[in-house]
Amino acid sequence: MMLAKTFMKSKTIDKWLFLKKFFQNPRDVGSIIPSSNSLTQKMMEHVPWNHVHTLVELGAGTGVFTQAIYDLIRPDAKVAVFEKEEEMRELLKREFDGFHMFTNALELKDSLSSIGVAHADCIVSGLPFANFSRSDREKIIRQVCETLCEGGLFITFQYSLQMKTMLQAAFNEVSISLVPWNIPPAFVYICKKS
Ligand SMILES: C[S@@+](CC[C@H](N)C(=O)[O-])C[C@H]1O[C@@H](n2cnc3c(N)ncnc32)[C@H](O)[C@@H]1O
Numbered sequence: 001m002m003l004a005k006t007f008m009k010s011k012t013i014d015k016w017l018f019l020k021k022f023f024q025n026p027r028d029v030g031s032i033i034p035s036s037n038s039l040t041q042k043m044m045e046h047v048p049w050n051h052v053h054t055l056v057e058l059g060a061g062t063g064v065f066t067q068a069i070y071d072l073i074r075p076d077a078k079v080a081v082f083e084k085e086e087e088m089r090e091l092l093k094r095e096f097d098g099f100h101m102f103t104n105a106l107e108l109k110d111s112l113s114s115i116g117v118a119h120a121d122c123i124v125s126g127l128p129f130a131n132f133s134r135s136d137r138e139k140i141i142r143q144v145c146e147t148l149c150e151g152g153l154f155i156t157f158q159y160s161l162q163m164k165t166m167l168q169a170a171f172n173e174v175s176i177s178l179v180p181w182n183i184p185p186a187f188v189y190i191c192k193k194s
Contacts, residue, residue, distance in 0.1 A: 014062035014091070021085050028084055030128025031184075034064045035157070038181035042188045043124060043155055044068045052121045056112070056147065057081045058105040058140070059127035063092050069124070070096055080112055080120075106136060108143040119149040125156040129163050137163075141170050145193060154191040159184050167191050 015033055022029040035043075043065060047055075049072050060066045060083040073079060080100040083089045093101050102111040105127055112118070123144050129137050144154050154171065156163070161176070168174050171191035179186050 017087060017091065018062050021088060025085070027131045028128070029061070030131055031159075033183060034062050035126065035186070036179075036182040037064075039157060039179045039186050039188070040064050040068050042177065042179050043157060044072060046153060046155060046190050047072070047122055047124070048153075049073065052077055054078045054117055054120045054122075055080075056108070056120045056123045058108070058123065058125040058144075059083065060088070060092055061085075061126055062088055063095060065124055065126060066092060066096055066099070070099070078115070078117060080115065080117065082108070082111070105140050108140065108147060112147065118147075120147050120152060121149055122153045122155070123148060125154070127156070128158075129156070130158060130160055137166065141166060145170050148193045150193060152193050154193070155188070156191070157186045157188045159186055161187060163189065 018029070018034050019032055022032050052073065055069060055073060055077060057065055057069060057079070060081045066081055069079060078100070080102060081092055081096065082102045082105045083092055084104055089101055089103065100115050127140065148154060157179070164174070164176065167189055172194045173192040175190045177188050179188055
């Protein structure tokens with residue numbers, strides 16, 4: 001499905017916050033600016049919106065994907081958003097009323113169980129896995145696999161193909177596409193649990 005929609009979450013103040021957080025913690029923030037509209041569209045176009053009752057977003061930043069999710073998700077769906085940087089999380093709390101906010105993707109399963117969620121239909125991620133230790137990458141991917149329901153999708157982007165082997169080992173189907181219109185250009189990974 002092609003999404004023609006332009007998502008309007010690109011305020012200058014958000015970009016300054018992103019840049020500030022990058023300088024404070026480059027490893028975790030992973031980029032100097034939020035993802036582009038092209039990358040947001042590519043991340044969102046594979047989500048089967050009518051069938052998603054529970055969605056998780058990991059590493060939301062200033063909320064470019066969160067805004068798209070807010071615009072497209074069924075009104076009765078449950079959404080849980082994880083963002084480690086407090087100032088960004090406070091911004092997300094103010095802007096996305098009704099979404100459940102959590103701090104650390106490493107605590108994915110425990111956080112979801114605190115709101116009575118055991119499984120998700122879709123998990124969208126902006127986490128900079130390439131900057132994490134191997135052990136943290138494995139912890140998060142293991143919890144993502146355990147959380148997704150059968151047929152569920154894990155959609156993530158990275159600036160390299162470094163995660164390809166780990167994701168292909170964890171999921172039955174993985175497809176990868178390049179989005180050149182982003183700084184830097186990004187690879188989108190669509191991973192299916194079946
Ligand atoms: C590359 S940015 C992506 C932000 C946004 N999704 C976008 O595409 O513009 C990565 C985000 O992941 C957050 N992050 C890093 N490690 C995290 C963790 N363990 N749990 C939750 N968020 C994390 C960072 O604070 C940062 O906001």
